[in-house]
Amino acid sequence: MKKHVLLYGTLGGAVIALLKAVEYRYLVVEHSVEIYGGLIAAVFATVGIWLGLRLTRAKETIVIREVLTPAHSAFVRDAGQVAALGVTPRELEILELIARGLSNREIGQTVFVSENTVKTHLSRLFEKLGAKRRTQAVQIGKERRLIP
């Protein structure tokens, strides 16, 4: 949370500084309140939404997903297996993305972490699943009903 506070502080400061600088140089000051107000509002609304999204991002992976495959019933994650293997939510999330065929880099980009982080998650996951390769991890994951 500290990071966020800092972020806001800095951002606010920057915006205000920018406004001051601009005010005395290029823009007419008439009706500036509306203009600047709108500007600030827009910027902070954007940042706010972004932040809000980030805050809750992947809060819980317990969401049950439905599959379009017309041959199988709804997927229900086997919580027992998850607990027995000690697989964390993040690891599950990444396993799913691997099953979708993403590379480590792509996974990092979609969940907003570095490729390195993805790799460490994977290392641990492999160990927990007893897998030597990502394809094997996917196979085991499906077998144990960790992923659809």
Place this chain on the structure above:
Amino acid sequence: MKKHVLLYGTLGGAVIALLKAVEYRYLVVEHSVEIYGGLIAAVFATVGIWLGLRLTRAKETIVIREVLTPAHSAFVRDAGQVAALGVTPRELEILELIARGLSNREIGQTVFVSENTVKTHLSRLFEKLGAKRRTQAVQIGKERRLIP
């Protein structure tokens, strides 16, 4: 999304109107830019975060639609897809082994060909399926009913 735009518009208008009203009555106009900027920033950041939270919360309320086809029916390879993509039997065979999590070397050993051969089969397969990685090939293969 229209609702959000409207919401923001109205809110922005309200805030600015409020500011105007206040400006001419109670507050000193000196340094008002900073004060109002901060105010607007705070308000919109809050609203933004709140909105962001709402957005993701809604996303988590995923509905579970489901098809009621009987449990596992035997797998039937989609010959049409196979023909359409021009995938050869050997390539299919290897794709299945990949889906089981085998490495190229292991596949070569189980099918009695060299690792190099496996690789060329795979290269062609990837091209036909439009896959960049083996995991992706497996995903596509399952999707198109080339493999169970």
Place this chain on the structure above:
DNA sequence: GCCAAAATCATCCGAAAGGATGATGTCGAA
């Protein structure tokens, strides 16, 4: 506030995978 689990990131290094290309060999159809 403190602690443990989870998540984050990095670096080094070897192994595996993937791309590009060329060369045989086999077999069935034209």
Place this chain on the structure above:
DNA sequence: TTCGACATCATCCTTTCGGATGATTTTGGC
């Protein structure tokens, strides 16, 4: 017999994976 599809193998080179290790930061409970 010639041609084309399929299968086989190789070499060179780049990218991606995965293992090992160490470290910091968040976070949830107590």
